[in-house]
Amino acid sequence: MANAALRNVKVAPNSASLEEARHRVFDFFRTACRSLPSVMEIYNLYDVTSISHLRSTIASEIRKNTHVTNPKVIDMLLFKGMEELKNVVDHSKQRHHIIGQYVVRQQGEGQVDSGKDQGISPFLKNFYKGNYF
Template identity: 70%
Template sequence: MASSVRGTARVLPNSASMEEARKRTFEFFKEACRALPSVMEIYNLHDVATISQLRSTISQEIRKNAHISNPKVIDMLLFKGMEELTNIVDHAKQRHHIIGQYVVGREGLVQDLGKKDEGSSDFLKKFYASNYF
């Protein structure tokens, strides 16, 4: 990636091949993992997550797009990922954004509804479920 997380992200030329896009993806993953200790400190996440859990979340987010075979699309996703990482490190997000997106995640919110909504109507159960997807 050749750019630091802090500051403005430099737009790199498009990847010439899938191998180059793959290499850039691994570099982005390493850079994101290197930023995790400072992210833990900035957002005071020690009580809700570990670095290992956040590293797994980053890995899952990257693997969601493993089926993509167009290097230009991969480059665009890497740019968006770097932009997100820069926003997080520059403290442009609030703690609850980080916890909701990367610690709890959408699946966690739905699973937490189990015991709490036992007395709720079917309408409310469907409403809650639809708002978490």
């Protein structure tokens, strides 16, 4: 379902202004958030994270570049973001890549999401902590 939506989404080569680039960033964020249910399903992430946590991770990745004011640089970052999203949705990555990049590292110190903390065994907590830091 999200695959079909991503096939039709393309980042135009040049934004005319900073405002246009800003709108494209919001469109990218919406597209990424709409693909999260299928990402959760593809990689079976229900036991390690939630859609809201992944949404927050996407937002924080976008916020890392709030200092950028050149529309061409923003377009380049959008292109890279769209490429990453397409790789994730097309299942070009493995589950441990997704967990390492977007679940564990974003939480810091290797801790598993506190909302999901009760259902995870100490073995898995140590496993995630040991393999990603």
